[in-house]
Amino acid sequence: MNTSFAYLLAAGVAGASLLPLASHAQTTAPAAKLTYTAPRQKNLSDEQLLDEVQRQTFKYFWDFGHPISGMARERSNVSFDYGDEVVTTGGTGFGIMAIIVAAERKWITREQAAERVGKIVNFLWKADMFHGAFPHWLNGETGKTIRFSPKDDGGDLVETSFLFEGLICARQYFTKDTPTESNLRNKILWMWEGVEWNWYTQNQNVLYWHWSPNNDWSMNHQIHGWNECFVTYVLAAASPRYSIDKKVYDEGWATGNAFKNGKKYLGTTLPLGFDYGGPLFFSHYSFLGIDPRGLKDQYADYWQQNQAHTRINYDYCVQNPKKYKGYGKDTWGLTASDSYKGYAAHSPTEDLGVISPTAALSAMPYAPKESMRALKHFYNDLGDKIWGEYGFVDAFSEEHNWQAKSYLAIDQGPIVGMIENHRTGLLWKLFMSSPDVQKGLKKLGLESPQLKK
Template sequence: MTTDDPAMLLGLSDEALMDRVQRQTFRFFWEGAQASSGLARDRIPAFSHSPEDQVAIGGAGFGVMALIVAAERGWVSRDVAVNRVGEMLEVLLRAERYHGAYPHFMDGRTGASIPFWGKDDAADIVETSLLLQGLLCAREYFDRDEPREVAIRSRISGIWETVEWDWFTRGTDVLFWHWSPRHGWGMNHPIHGWNECLITYLLAASSPTHPIAPEVYHHGYASGPDFLNGKAYHGIELPLGQPYGGPLFFSHYSFCGLDPRGLKDRYADYWDLCVRHVQINREHCVHNPNGHAGYGAECWGITASDDPDGYDAHAPANDNGTISPTAAISSMPYAPHEAMQAMRGFLSRHGTKVWREFGFVDAFSEKRGWFADTFLAIDQGPIVVMIENHRSGLLWNLFMRVPEVREGLRRLGFSSPHLDGSPVA
């Protein structure tokens, strides 16, 4: 598949353009995958100091979801997709794990852990939860009574049931992000919301073997200075989260599988929360209080990404002039007109500076005259998945069908149309 000319893409209908963007971005997870395992590489090209075979565990979860989209839309055959998932599981099953949890990075050839930085060299339950979000979708999707698909389901259940979520509470009412056999709990990072970790708490509460008590969610995640908000930004009230909502990936990562439509608990209506978060992020770019070059209705979206100085968790309150295409495009379900406007704006204004062999580059800064040459698994994945959720609800419907997830949502006090059989709008 060649890289389409941006001018040609601009002549497509919205539906056809979404399909082209998804398909081009999927190449990151297909052609760009780590060769021996099929798992998603952390980034392409790799950092000069990173092993070439470095796999991102959370990114691998998004890669599994992207593969499901590809099989459903016929970009690859189901048979080929089954083979690729089987290859992934071979490595995941022999990989180093710590009380069932995977590290942030691992070697895709051997399954050996690769340190992220400092004391973060082993268990990472947030990355593990993003992987499992994808694997559980695959367990639902590959549902045929055929030996290879039966084996996929069995192997995924084995991985899922091994994670000792309750152990990561340290006997308290909060989950801790990291653990290392060399450094113990040295990272000392309790997970408080609002952030990308709703999926972590949900899966921890859903575990059939090592579940956390509901109190861990209510006393741990639903606490801290960045959970309840209630203030208005650009005239838009934000129920939960840090000032201005934080990076947009907060409204993407957990909701690649977890369907926010009609999802509610005692704290928020999560569809409404995500829509407001996106609106605030976009309004910040339209109002452009810092006077950054290029910002506007056709160029918005601030989230964690590469930037001219390295990598940062960009947000309206931490805005250095870097726009990340994944931020706006992965918001397609929440703001379809505005996301499409940004997608077309990126193509028309910047062309091949931002559109390349694996879709949109990770980020750019007109202010600095800088355009990334990198693609990151954790940014490319949500583009494929969230566009698909907007188009068909595919991943949302698969994940919300998982029996353990449905039970976990009930245990935590959530309501959802998926739980009572109502139509999901």
């Protein structure tokens, strides 16, 4: 149920339950599980604990990946009204990045990783797409669209950008001259070249989120910043065949009431975004691949932006104005996730007393000490309630004595990827090494130490 905060606002349901929580009946995981199963262990070093959390969380994408498509299932419990076959486009992109991390850390072999990513790519090659963009959800058995909402039954440009964030990393990683790696590189390239980013502008200087063969442009959702969609504009500018002009970025993305900010919250100046920053996933999804270190343009220094967003979220939880049980230096992190009321876009301005582990753990590059302290508390002290087969459950509330029974692809993926970026910068190096990505960043006027002269 990974739904943008901006999308929730546009739909008029931000802060409300998007949909009733699904049944908690578990779907059947495919075969070929990792032999590794992890009971919690005490007295781990920081590095051992990071290994443990990344590896257990990776199992969501490996053991629980759809047996036919290899793609990431939307969630571990049955997706609302749809059953076991729902796979998620954006979550699969994050899952591909987790598979690369697993191969590099030798939890699986490179050959196993290439085979799984190749399986995903071969499936996508035949799946529904709309002017090159994939839908939010697919049927993992047939490749047919499963509609996300009554009119959202076509191309989803933002989910497609999260998918290609992972696929571009894969293309940069799997460079060997073997049939499997050559095939996946070629098909990724052909699909990448086929996304008609500029068509999704309707000849205007803004990108549109959705198009449907049944409903045309009736969703009418323009993609304005600041939110999780930064990577959508970067990839649209990077496209080798269907690139957007810089005007689309300046007059489309960099506009709206929630783009420029500049106000102080809890003592920290926030360059861009909603009051108090909004949910923390804004600083995670685009930046699994895009390296924010030293990344600047006329609007912001994006490292400073993401650090500020994280600091405000952390300080809010420490100050805990609503006096929720458990909040503090050990327990912080507000972002979109399941809750005791349904799915909600948790943030300082929409605080239900629910902590989402992905928020603090995926913030590891921006606040390493604070994130590590939260990780230790979640694992060592709360683990009996919130640690399970695929890492930490999606969310919990000590105030309401509630723990999710679910894991979501869109939340588990950034835990693996952002911790790895903190540790080695692996995904940042891969994504930023793409010549097309370099071209796109330059086209938009972005500066970065990673850009070649």
